Amino acid sequence: MKDPQVLTMSKTDFNENKKRIGILGGTFNPPHMGHLIIAEQVADQLGLERILFMPDAKPPHVDHKGSIDAIERERMVALSIEGNALFQMEECELERGGISYTYDSVKFLKKCHPDYELYFIIGGDMVAYLPKWHKIDQLVKMVHFVGVAREGYPQNSPYPITWVDIPLINISSTLIRQKLSQHCSIKYLVPAAVEKYIYERGLYGV
Secondary structure (H helix, E strand, O other), rough: OOOEEEEOHHHHOOOOOOEEEEEEEEOOOOOOOHHHHHHHHHHHHHHOOEEEEEOOOOOOOOOOOOOOOOOHHHHHHHHHHHHOOOOOEEEEEHHHOOOHHHHHHHHHHHOOOOOOOEEEEEEEHHHOOOOOOHHHHOOOOOOEEEEEEOOOOOOOOOOOEEEEEEOOOOOOOHHHHHHHHOOHHHHHEEEEEEEEHHHHHHHHOO
């Protein structure tokens, strides 16, 4: 298989007549600085008008990892994106409840934003799971997948992926939960407001 090309793009690479929205979905358990860096870099390089942060109600592809209540995750995302006009909350999966299938969310968002092209951002670890995604063959016709590198995962897929060249960020929600369980500092791994919220609410057993 031919190695995929990692693209560094800017808004000048696109037809300026087409408006574009990025979507960053996930459990956000908790949200961290890596999420914000990825969103900012992808938006800048692909010329996106805004990024929708879309917390899921119940992820279908990963272990639940003791995920805390959805309202707590939603509040932490809101704290994370506060102050950045480029970032917005998208609550469709939380409002729908149940298992959060990307196909259903994209179908809903296309109805809400008929004049926009949708760019769905996924990490290299999730690219490997794409063949298992619900209605993936229909989904790839509805949305542009944007891949960002994750350490230890190859940048290839049988599906069309636009790989955006950004700094390799080795921060994960799993790492942060582990740090908290070991009573280690998470300062600078998460936004300050999220760190404060975690300790004030006693989340993750702190």
